[in-house]
Amino acid sequence: MDMNTKAKLVEKKYLVPFxxxxxxxxxxxxxxxxxxxxxxxxxxxxxxxxxxxxxxxFAFYGGYATMAIPAALFIRKYSYKSAILLGLGLxxxxxxxxxxxxxYQQFSFFCISLYILTFGLAFLETTANPFILSLGSKETSTRxxxxxxxxxxxxxxxxxxxxxxxxxxxLLSDKRDAAGNIIFPTLDAAQKAEIRLHDLAIIRNPxxxxxxxxxxxxxxxxxxxxxxxxxxxxxxxxxxxxxxQTLHNLWHNRVYRSGVLxxxxxxxxxxxxxxxxxxxxxxxxxxxxxxxTYNIVAMCLxxxxxxxxxxxxxxxxxxxxxxxxGIGAALCxxxxxxxxxxxxxxxxxxxxxxxxxxxxxxxxxxLEDVDPRDxxxxxxxxxxxxVGGALMPPLQGMLIDLGTVAGHPAVNFSFVLPLICFAxxxxxxxxxxxxxxxxx
Numbered sequence: 001m002d003m004n005t006k007a008k009l010v011e012k013k014y015l016v017p018f019x020x021x022x023x024x025x026x027x028x029x030x031x032x033x034x035x036x037x038x039x040x041x042x043x044x045x046x047x048x049x050x051x052x053x054x055x056x057x058f059a060f061y062g063g064y065a066t067m068a069i070p071a072a073l074f075i076r077k078y079s080y081k082s083a084i085l086l087g088l089g090l091x092x093x094x095x096x097x098x099x100x101x102x103x104y105q106q107f108s109f110f111c112i113s114l115y116i117l118t119f120g121l122a123f124l125e126t127t128a129n130p131f132i133l134s135l136g137s138k139e140t141s142t143r144x145x146x147x148x149x150x151x152x153x154x155x156x157x158x159x160x161x162x163x164x165x166x167x168x169x170x171l172l173s174d175k176r177d178a179a180g181n182i183i184f185p186t187l188d189a190a191q192k193a194e195i196r197l198h199d200l201a202i203i204r205n206p207x208x209x210x211x212x213x214x215x216x217x218x219x220x221x222x223x224x225x226x227x228x229x230x231x232x233x234x235x236x237x238x239x240x241x242x243x244x245q246t247l248h249n250l251w252h253n254r255v256y257r258s259g260v261l262x263x264x265x266x267x268x269x270x271x272x273x274x275x276x277x278x279x280x281x282x283x284x285x286x287x288x289x290x291x292x293t294y295n296i297v298a299m300c301l302x303x304x305x306x307x308x309x310x311x312x313x314x315x316x317x318x319x320x321x322x323x324x325x326g327i328g329a330a331l332c333x334x335x336x337x338x339x340x341x342x343x344x345x346x347x348x349x350x351x352x353x354x355x356x357x358x359x360x361x362x363x364x365x366x367l368e369d370v371d372p373r374d375x376x377x378x379x380x381x382x383x384x385x386x387v388g389g390a391l392m393p394p395l396q397g398m399l400i401d402l403g404t405v406a407g408h409p410a411v412n413f414s415f416v417l418p419l420i421c422f423a424x425x426x427x428x429x430x431x432x433x434x435x436x437x438x439x440x
Contacts, residue, residue, distance in 0.1 A: 021135075028121045034167075035060055040278040064125070087121070087122070088215075101200075153356075260382055272396050309357040335347030
């Protein structure tokens with residue numbers, strides 16, 4: 001056991017800030033997982049290839065890569081609270097831009113809207129994760145982040161539910177004939193234009209509503225007093241590092257440096273598994289709305305497993321658990337690649353159980369020995385690692401567009417990319433476990 005079980009997970013004085021900051025995890029979870037099924041929706045209604053439709057993910061996760069470092073520099077100059085408020089403001093602006101995007105019916109406009117929305121998410125993630133780590137003892141920091149991250153899949157489930165039960169079933173472009181084929185491509189230009197106008201309005205509405213919710217949360221946090229973190233206290237006392245010193249420290253921290261690289265591969269795997277589950281099901285003749293229910297089951301497994309793994313971390317080594325869960329995810333991925341049929345789809349769903357602890361555990365391990373004065377910039381590079389979610393899905397989309405690979409469905413074969421990613425994650429877990437044992 002590697003943790004002091006007597007240390008409180010959340011002290012009473014930090015409870016209100018912990019609850020408010022934890023609510024942010026649900027907000028960006030909603031945005032993430034209402035967007036994933038939109039790739040398939042845009043592919044049909046805008047008549048795009050899988051590779052081009054996946055530019056939605058490129059825009060979404062590219063926003064993280066663009067804004068994470070500016071967010072960290074903003075935090076260093078001002079405060080965590082100011083960064084949270086700016087992040088919520090950008091989130092709302094990006095969400096409201098869906099109104100003109102739907103009116104102009106331009107795919108590029110939707111991509112720009114999501115790009116700006118994720119500027120806000122980059123600020124929130126760069127701020128919220130290290131803020132949660134600071135709200136209590138170092139011994140319980142990784143567990144505390146896992147607990148807060150549990151609310152991320154709750155928001156994700158809400159996003160998936162809205163997509164599955166409200167958005168996707170109302171899309172006229174996904175209507176099928178008796179043979180299970182989509183009717184939309186066979187219609188004339190006037191009929192397509194009418195359906196496109198309807199469907200883009202359906203896609204727009206949940207983003208506008210979440211934008212209003214975000215504004216309410218912004219007001220509540222603006223009126224709430226937040227505790228100063230250790231890094232903010234040191235800044236007030238004039239005990240700070242220059243940006244150059246911080247970059248030097250981070251680069252020479254082997255555990256941190258490897259953690260950033262591993263996070264790139266993990267996020268790429270997560271986004272690929274959840275984005276292309278609909279295409280995987282579609283290859284089996286399952287429509288988008290029904291396919292999205294498999295995504296919901298996957299997220300339920302993810303949520304349940306995160307509660308279980310957070311509890312187990314009180315007794316088991318988090319690094320060892322990361323290694324074992326990486327192996328479990330890899331085995332399920334092999335099943336999704338090799339088995340053509342419902343059993344392969346079940347394996348694909350099962351991956352989510354093993355992904356549950358990966359992001360917060362990699363994050364917590366990477367930042368564990370980072371100087372508090374370097375935390376904001378260190379957190380930024382870990383958030384920038386989300387760029388893996390921008391780079392890999394278009395590559396998987398290109399593989400899927402091949403149709404078949406050596407007689408095997410290309411959609412199945414494409415999951416070799418997440419398989420490679422999980423191998424990297426598992427290796428990181430076992431390496432960090434060995435390093436920890438050597439340092440005891």
